[in-house]
Amino acid sequence: MTDPTRFSGRTAVVTGGAAGIGLAVASRIAAEGGKVALWDRDPAAIAAATATLGSASLGIALDVSDWEAVEAAAKTTADTFGGIDILVASAGITGPNTTTWTYPVEDWRRVIDINLNGLFYCDKAVVPFMLEKSYGRIVNIASIAGKEGNPNAPAYSASKAGVIGLTKSLGKELAKSGVTVNCVTPAAVRTAIFDQMSQSHIDFMLSKIPMGRFGQIEEVAALICWLASDECSFTTGGVFDVSGGRATY
Template identity: 60%
Template sequence: MNDFQDRKAVVTGGAQGIGFAVARKLTEQGAQVALWDRDETLANEAAVALGANAMAVAVDIADWTSVEKATAFTLDRFKNVDILVNSAGIAGANAPLVDYPVEEFQRITQINLLGTFHVNRALVASMIANDYGRIVNIASIAGKEGNPNASAYSASKAGVIGLTKSLGKELADKNIAVNCVTPAAARTRIFDQMSQEHIDYMLAKIPRGRFLELDEAAAMICWLCSEQNSFTTGSVFDLSGGRATY
C-alpha cells in the first residue's frame, strides 16, 4: 500500500477507464483528487462514486485557456498539487496514412500530445514551489512500436514519451519524478473508437494473450506517484504484457 494521506492529485480523463481506476486507488489511500475530464456529467458521477475526497473539474485539455481555468480552480481548492496523472486521450480513426484525414490527425495530436503538454506546463510550477511532485503521463505501446493504420495515435503517444524524458531531465535536480507508462490495450470506452480488426490485431500482439486489467495499470501508476519512487525519473515503464519491454 502507498500512503497518499494529505496528498493532492489531478487525474485527467479521471471519469472513466485507467484514470478512474487510478483515482479510486489514490482516494482509497488518503489523497484528495480532482478529476479533470471533458465529460462534466460523467466526471460528476465519478466524483460522487469516489466520495468526499474527489471533485470533478470540467476541462478540455486541448484548449490552453480551459486548462488555465481548471488549474486556477483546482489550486484555489487544493492550494497545491503533489501528483499529476495524465490519462486523458483518444484513439481516433483507423486508416492507412495515405488516406488519413488531415483534420483527424490534428485532432488526435492536439488532445494526446498538446493536451499532455498543456497540463504538465500548468501544474509543474506548483510542484517546483513545494519541492515535491510526481507526474505520470500515460503513453502507449503504440508509441514504442507504431500500430499500422494508427499513425496519428502512434505518433502522438511517441511524442508523450519524448516529452516525459525531456521534462524528467529538466526537473531531475528537484524532488519531482516524471515518468510514463506504455500500456497495451485495456477494455475501456476507447475501444468504441476502434475497428474490430484493429482490436484483434492488438490482442494478437500481446504475449500474455489477454488485455490489460485496469487495476493492474493503476497499481503501477500509483507506485510511480508515491514517495517510494524517489529516484527514477524520465523513464518509461512497460505495461504491454510482454509485447515490448524496452
C-alpha cells in the same frame, strides 16, 4: 493490496479521470488517503465519479486541448486543495483506423491536439505548483504504440511517441527539483476507448500480446500509483511497460 495512508496529505490531478484507467487511478488514490481533482470532458461522468469518491474529490469539466481551460483548472485545483502534488495525464483518444495516406487531416490534428498538445498543457500548468513545494510526481500515459508504431493508427502512434519524448525531456529538466516525471506504455486494455477502434485493429493488438489477453485496468492503475507515490524517488524520465510481454525494448 491498498495502503490507506500512502497518499495522505497529497493532492492529485487525474485527466480523463471520470472513466477507465483514469477513474481507477483516482479511486485508488482517494482510497489511499489522497484528494483527487478529476479533469474530464464529460460532465455527467464527472458528476457520477465525484458522487462515488465523495468530499475528497473535485470535478472540473474541460477539454485538455484548450490551454486557457487547463491553466484555469490548475489554479482552481490548487486553490481548493492547497496545491498540486501529483498529475496523472491519461486523457486521450484513438482517432480512426486507416492508413497514413488516407488519414483525414482534421482527425490527425484532433488526435495530436488532445494526446500530445493537451498532455503538454497539463504538464506545463501543474509544474509551477509542484516547484513551490519542491515535490511532485507526474505520470504521463503513453502507449506501446508510441514505441512500436501500430499500423493504421498513425496519429495515435505518433502522439504517444511524442509523449515518451516529452517525458524524458521534462524529467531531465526537473531532475534536481524533487519532481519526478515518468510515463507508462500499456498494451491494449479493454476500456471504453475500444469503442473508437475497428474490430480488426482490436484483433491485431491482441495478436501482438504474448500473454494472449488484454491488460486489466487495475493492473495499469497499480503501476501508475507506485510512480505517483513517495516511493518513486530515484526514477525520472522513465518508460514503464504494462504490455503482457509485447514490449521488445
